[in-house]
Amino acid sequence: MNPEILNELYAGAGAALAPLLWLAAGLSAVLIADVFAGLKAVRPVLVPLTLGGAAWSAGALISDPAGAVLGGSFLADARTGAFALVFLASAALAWAQARRYYTEEAPFLGEHDALLLTAPMGMILMAGAQDLILFFVGLELLSIPLYCLSAFRRARTESVEAGLRYFVLGAFGVALFLMGAALLYTLTGSVSLEGLAAAKELLASPMGATGLALLLASLFFKAGVAPFHLWVPDVYQGAPTPIASLMATGTKAAAFAFLLRLVPALPAEAGVGLGLVAVVTMAIGNLGALGQTDLKRLFAWSGVAHAGTLLLVIAGAVAAGGTDHQEAVRNAAFSATLLYVAAYAFSAGGALGLVAWMEADGEEYRSLSRWQGLGTVRPGVAAGMTLFALSLGGIPATGGFLGKWLAFSTAVRAELVPLAVLGALTSVVALGYYLRIVVDLWMRPRPEDAAAPSAERPLAAFAAGFSAAMVLALGVAPGLLLGRLIG
Amino acid sequence: MVDLLFYVAALLSVLCALGVVISENPVQSVLMLLGSFLGIAVIYLLAGFQFLAAIQVLVYGGAIMVLFLFVVMLLNLGDPEVQADEPLFHGRGRVTGGLGVALAALAVLLTASRGTALAPVETYLWPEGGLDPLLGMAEAMFGRYVLPFEAASVLLLATAVGVMALAKRQRTKRAIAPAPLESKEAAA
Structure with missing residues (x-):
């Protein structure tokens, strides 16, 4: 092979990979600055600088897509850019929440930040992957830092247990993926999504169906879709709150970004089955959340329900395959997924961020009873939590409402009306526990033994304010933010 | 001859892989893993990838295996009899795992028996340089x-x-x- 061929192969790769290069450079810089005491002054700015640079180059991909690069293995189009912005935002929120969160682990913040920068690299690779090998490396690049970060509070049994549980189950999920990919490769001779979509009749054989099912199972595991959701509440509860926030928002967004890419390879008959799984997931998540008194567990169960809603969108896109409105439904599915994950990233990220903030005043702020009457002593925090809970519940004028509306309308356009109706009904159940948070915050008296929370954390306050602004902006004027992507 | 060699190597690696998870003695598990790696190296060799086979033996069979042994030694797992009070495979886990493997094997057999033609050989990931x-x-x-x-x-x-x-x-x-x-x- 002569150098000209390589030149041709690498053409355009610089712009396409710019967000990844920013993150890789930032990762190295964080590690280097952590070693030399003389560089102490630059440590705090490195992560925001890296995330900002990566976001800027991801934004450049939206306005000026680089297309498929490196022999078509990575697709850096506007969709990859848009999802990358969501991943970077959830990483930035997690970083801001983590600043004053750790106490005895504070000397290890350098390692923490390095791992925090690796996870979005994996997410971006997952969103842009055009073949299963690249996707697999992306999945691992996302998972391994999260395993370590879940167990980051080494002195606490619950954190170590969360990390171990996530690691063991995650390794199992990854093994499912590899088994499925091996079956598909044996059958079709291809690991690229294009090749899989071209060999659709082969995929209908029992071996192909098993391969696809295993692939989906591992994605469902990462996204927390039933029946692979059992780890979610325990891991979110045990993991440090900023990491739980990153797992809830970023991982879910990345899994669904890849599911959107996988849609052309799935047979249209699978649509109804996926829709059923989606509705069951929504029901399980919402019913599971109803009885929770621990806020982190509550948001974990609600995250399961949100994964179900997102899966309903995918089911719609799959079910529309082969019909004459296939393209229209798939575009609608993309808009719905993007808006939904963006709104969810800021609502759930914001809510868990507030929990992390209040935890500085004592761990008991994880339980909902401690938040009773908080409106009287910390109106700002209480107002933020109210907005995030309403957005998660899908109340109009918030991003969550618009996301839900687009999601259910995609399912209706794909003629999955009964499933959409059932899904909407389970969302009504969800209002039960979201409104309970609001009632507790404003209409209950403050428990007498509870001291007023005193921790002032400007960065966490800024992150919460920014999330609140984004939730409102996505709900009121989504066109301003996503106009170029959503027609 | 090549066919026979392939089946022997494949059987060796599968059985050794099973041995890795079934064996209750960690050192035995590590040795089983070595057998599995060697079987896979033979398969690489039969497929014409001599370099990959050599790397498999050097890196996996050599370096990684030594690391595994170091970890086993450092962890000092002690008497397997004492450790084994909670078996790795509970009854339910055994049934579920067995069912999963059986289902996957059934799917492969069904596809083969129906005579579904696999994709033409050229589509597989042959490197362009032959x-x-x-x-x-x-x-x-x-x-x-x-x-x-x-x-x-x-x-x-x-x-x-x-x-x-x-x-x-x-x-x-x-x-x-x-x-x-x-x-x-x-x-x-």
């Missing part, structure tokens, strides 16, 4: 698969950082504190 092992691997590694290859290096870095963050826990306190005397006496 079967010349080094050239083909280099082309794949620095061509279409350069991104997974480079990302894997970041992955290894992140793993190392994560392990350090979890394992080194005494940077703040008790960094140079002597070991408590009681434990030494107890050991003696």
Whole structure:
């Protein structure tokens, strides 16, 4: 092979990979600055600088897509850019929440930040992957830092247990993926999504169906879709709150970004089955959340329900395959997924961020009873939590409402009306526990033994304010933010 | 002859892989893993990838295996009889795992018995430079698969950082504190 061929192969790769290069450079810089005491002054700015640079180059991909690069293995189009912005935002929120969160682990913040920068690299690779090998490396690049970060509070049994549980189950999920990919490769001779979509009749054989099912199972595991959701509440509860926030928002967004890419390879008959799984997931998540008194567990169960809603969108896109409105439904599915994950990233990220903030005043702020009457002593925090809970519940004028509306309308356009109706009904159940948070915050008296929370954390306050602004902006004027992507 | 060799190597690697998870003695597990790696190396060799086979033996069979043995030694797992009070495979786990493997095997057999033609051989990932092992691997590694290859290096870095963050826990306190005397006496 002569150098000209390589030149041709690498053409355009610089712009396409710019967000990844920013993150890789930032990762190295964080590690280097952590070693030399003389560089102490630059440590705090490195992560925001890296995330900002990566976001800027991801934004450049939206306005000026680089297309498929490196022999078509990575697709850096506007969709990859848009999802990358969501991943970077959830990483930035997690970083801001983590600043004053750790106490005895504070000397290890350098390692923490390095791992925090690796996870979005994996997410971006997952969103842009055009073949299963690249996707697999992306999945691992996302998972391994999260395993370590879940167990980051080494002195606490619950954190170590969360990390171990996530690691063991995650390794199992990854093994499912590899088994499925091996079956598909044996059958079709291809690991690229294009090749899989071209060999659709082969995929209908029992071996192909098993391969696809295993692939989906591992994605469902990462996204927390039933029946692979059992780890979610325990891991979110045990993991440090900023990491739980990153797992809830970023991982879910990345899994669904890849599911959107996988849609052309799935047979249209699978649509109804996926829709059923989606509705069951929504029901399980919402019913599971109803009885929770621990806020982190509550948001974990609600995250399961949100994964179900997102899966309903995918089911719609799959079910529309082969019909004459296939393209229209798939575009609608993309808009719905993007808006939904963006709104969810800021609502759930914001809510868990507030929990992390209040935890500085004592761990008991994880339980909902401690938040009773908080409106009287910390109106700002209480107002933020109210907005995030309403957005998660899908109340109009918030991003969550618009996301839900687009999601259910995609399912209706794909003629999955009964499933959409059932899904909407389970969302009504969800209002039960979201409104309970609001009632507790404003209409209950403050428990007498509870001291007023005193921790002032400007960065966490800024992150919460920014999330609140984004939730409102996505709900009121989504066109301003996503106009170029959503027609 | 080649066919026979393939089946022997494949059977060896599958049986050894089973042995890795079934064996209750960690050292035995590690040795079984070695057998599995060697079986796979033979399969690489039969497929014409001499370089990959050599790397498999050197890196996996040699270096990684030694690391595994070090870990087993450092962890000092002790008497397997004592450790085995909670078997790895519970009844339910055995049934579920067995069912899963059986289902996957059934799917493969069903597809084969129906005579579903696999994709034509050309579509498989043959390296463009033919079967010349080094050239083909280099082309794949620095061509279409350069991104997974480079990302894997970041992955290894992140793993190392994560392990350090979890394992080194005494940077703040008790960094140079002597070991408590009681434990030494107890050991003696």
